[in-house]
Amino acid sequence: ETGVTQSPTHLIKTRGQQVTLRCSSQSGHNTVSWYQQALGQGPQFIFQYYREEENGRGNFPPRFSGLQFPNYSSELNVNALELDDSALYLCASSLDGTSGGGGTDTQYFGPGTRLTVL
Amino acid sequence: AQSVTQLDSQVPVFEEAPVELRCNYSSSVSVYLFWYVQYPNQGLQLLLKYLSGSTLVKGINGFEAEFNKSQTSFHLRKPSVHISDTAEYFCAVSMNRDDKIIFGKGTRLHILP
Numbered sequence: 001e002t003g004v005t006q007s008p009t010h011l012i013k014t015r016g017q018q019v020t021l022r023c024s025s026q027s028g029h030n031t032v033s034w035y036q037q038a039l040g041q042g043p044q045f046i047f048q049y050y051r052e053e054e055n056g057r058g059n060f061p062p063r064f065s066g067l068q069f070p071n072y073s074s075e076l077n078v079n080a081l082e083l084d085d086s087a088l089y090l091c092a093s094s095l096d097g098t099s100g101g102g103g104t105d106t107q108y109f110g111p112g113t114r115l116t117v118l
Numbered sequence: 119a120q121s122v123t124q125l126d127s128q129v130p131v132f133e134e135a136p137v138e139l140r141c142n143y144s145s146s147v148s149v150y151l152f153w154y155v156q157y158p159n160q161g162l163q164l165l166l167k168y169l170s171g172s173t174l175v176k177g178i179n180g181f182e183a184e185f186n187k188s189q190t191s192f193h194l195r196k197p198s199v200h201i202s203d204t205a206e207y208f209c210a211v212s213m214n215r216d217d218k219i220i221f222g223k224g225t226r227l228h229i230l231p
Contacts, residue, residue: 004161033218042122042208042221043162056218090161092219107219109154109162 003027004093004110012116013081021076021113023091030095031055032074033107034066037088049074081117088112120145120211124222131199132230139194139225141209151192152210152219153183162208168192179203201229 003026013019025032031050035043045058049068063079072093078085092107125140143149150169154162166177173185183194192209209222 035219035221040223042210042223043219045218045220048218058218092162106164106167108164111161 004091004108006089006091006110006113008113009111010114010116012118014118015081015083017081017117018077018079019081019115021078021089021091021115023074023076023093023110025072025074025091025093026108028095029093029108030072031093032068032072033092033094034074034076035090035092036060036085037090037112038084039087043090046076078115083117086115086117088114120149120213120220122209122211122220122222124207124209124225126225127223128226128228130228130230133201134198136197137195137199137203137227139207139209139227141192141194141222143190143192143209143211145190145211145213147213149211149213151183151185152212153177153181153192153194154208154210154221155179156206156208156224158205165194165207199227199229201231203227204229 005024007022033048034046037043046060047057048055052068065077067075090112092109094107121144123142131137152167153165155165156162165181166175168175168185176182181196206224208224210219212219
């Protein structure tokens with residue numbers, strides 16, 4: 001158990017809808033990263049939040065957005081859902097997301113939210 | 119840009135036999151290297167990581183990996199597998215300790231009885 005929790009575990013939406021996924025970081029961690037894992041693929045980096053600010057973004061369109069709260073929990077929002085958004089969404093928490101932060105060196109992953117878009 | 123290539127999408131191996139899962143990476147700068155395991159319907163769990171120092175890294179569950187800079191490889195090995203090792207294994211790289219992680223496509227390990 002990593003101490004990172006995600007909700008909900010499963011979600012079904014229809015094309016065009018909006019969705020919010022939630023992540024609770026491991027105690028003491030101030031950085032959260034989100035990944036999308038399509039079926040049969042490795043996870044792909046969406047973005048990272050460090051102390052409530054976006055701290056890096058992968059190759060995902062603006063309809064993927066996020067928030068990090070003062071307690072370091074986080075949300076991933078996806079607008080105008082498309083069929084290809086169906087995937088397992090993973091969040092990972094760590095300490096000190098900036099380069100050279102001397103943090104824990106490891107990202108701890110939650111169990112994921114499986115999103116199905118019909 | 120960094121990339122990770124896992125050369126085998128599936129590896130079947132008999133129980134108690136040794137296994138090697140291959141991983142090659144490309145990067146123009148020094149990287150950190152990781153192996154993660156994903157059991158069915160679960161998230162990712164870190165097996166081991168290479169940040170610096172000794173090129174032979176020991177991880178959990180009896181796994182180890184060797185960093186080879188000249189061959190840009192980071193192959194994962196276990197001398198004797200068990201049925202409980204059935205899972206998907208991901209090799210990954212990052213530039214900084216908490217930077218985004220670039221994952222390979224994964225290798226599915228099938229343990230045969």
